[in-house]
Amino acid sequence: MLHLETLLLVHLCVTLLTTALVAASANYADSPPELRWWAAGNVCVSAGVVVTLVETLPPLLTSVAGYGIIAFGLALVLRGLRVYSAATxxxxxxxxxxxxxxxxxxxYTLVEPSRGARLVFSGFYFGVLNLWCAAAIARHGGWRVNCIGVTGFVALGCALLLRGMHMWLDTDLSDPTNALLMGVTALVIPLAQICISFGLIVMVMRRYAERLRRLxxxxTLTGTLNRAGLELQGKRVLLRAQRGGRSLAVVMIDVDHFKVINDSHGHLVGDEVLRHLSALLRMELRPHDVLARFGGEEFVLVLDDLDLADALRLAERLRAGIELTVAAMDDVTVRFTASLGVACSDQHGYDLIRLISAGDAALYEAKRAGRNRVTAG
Structure with a gap:
């Protein structure tokens, strides 16, 4: 037979420990806002649970104030889940x-006093709130990451709904069946709370891992891929083109006289020129094309399904667009040009390093020929 008082004590201890775990995770300057909402919500839920479990307190505190604090805490947790999904x-x-x-x-305390009715309400209401939290996570997707939290909220919600349903159908609190059900519920709740707390922390850790991977x-200056990103994404595009038997082109782009721009207007203006150029290039590219900053003022494009003639036409269009554009910062406006070198897998094979090398050689040939032009390698 399950000892209800012991299980309630376990429930209380697990509630406090999981709250401490989430609160400690949120207690640093760079913690995401959703984690802070979850921590605040858990603190409120813990306080409400403590109030409801102190039997010496009057019903106005245990069943009214306690339930209100728990509901407020669950609402804060739900707000955090909505923030995590870019909503509110x-x-x-x-x-x-x-x-x-x-x-x-x-x-049900002042007008029609009924402890059974209060328990029925708490089971249904808190069960629905927990299922709402589960739905908020499920809508975000990413089941491999979010399944722990969803499982915890669903288990807790179903346990509370089951308790509320049973109490509604049979409100005899002295019935041994009710005592057994209360015991099972008290056993499920702490296990579900552990799942919820670890699930929420795993969700945040996964988001941090994704952010670190992106960084x-x-x-950081232009928002384009860096050399590491180019190696990763460029090889993927190359392999897709090779498997599909399609041509792959590489275009190297270098800002002409970039040192003069820096010396004349300062490095902040030079940085704005690079940002302006990267934005211009993005507008001309297809979603699956790869754009990366190769170093300094040099950029590289990896273009699937373009032969040399098509890549040269694209490069010439980019060159003409760059020549006509103006980068502006505060009261300073800068016109600039770029030289471009083009290489294609039809001539150099499906080797990204070799294609970049051939494109780079063509780029410097364009610079030697007078800059502001396109050369094939």
Whole structure:
């Protein structure tokens, strides 16, 4: 037979420990906002659980204030889940969620006193709120990462709904069956809380890992790929082209007289020229084309399904567009040109390093020929 008091003590201890775990994870300057909302929500839920479990307190505190605090905490957790999914939960909605958890138990405490009705309400209401949290995670996708949190919220929600349903159908609190059900619920709840806490932390860790991966492959100035990103994405595009028997072109682009721009207007203006150029290149490229900053003022394009003639036409269009554009910063405007070198797999094979080398050689041939031109390698 499950010892209910022991299980309730375990429930309380697990609630406090999981709250401490989430709060500690959120207690640093760079913690994401969703983690701070989850921590605040867990603190409120823990406080509410403590209040509801102290039997010496009057019902106005245990079943009214306690339920209101728990509902407010769950609403904060839900807000954090919405923030994680780039959405939000308004404060009026949060107030409404907490208000319902205050008003209904208040009615069954002062108007029609009924402990059974309060337990039925808490089971249904908190069960629905937990399933709402599960749905908020599920809508975000990423099941391999989010399944732990979803499982915890679903298990907790179903356990609470089952308790509420059973209490609704049979409100005899002295019935041994009710005691058994309460014991099973008290056993499921701490296990679900552990799943929820670890699930939320895993979600944040995965997002941080994705952010670090992006930072390791992106150029922070222009937002284009860096050399590491070029090696990764460029090889993928090359392999797809090779498997499909399609041509692959590489275009090397270098800003003409970039040192003069830096010396004349300063490095901040030079940085703006590079950002302006990368934005211009993005507008001309297809979604699957690869754009990377190769180093300094030099950029590289990896273009699937373009032969040499098509790549030369694209490069000439880019050159003409660059010549006509103006980069502006504060009161300074700068016109600039670029030299471009083009290489194709039809002549150099499916070797990214060899294609880049051939494109780079063609680029410097364009510079030797007078700059602001396109040369094939």
């Amino acid at each position: 939960l308004s404060w009026p909605m949060i107030a409404a969620i907490a208000g319902v958890a205050l008003l209904v138990p208040l009615y 390791s492959t992106l150029d």
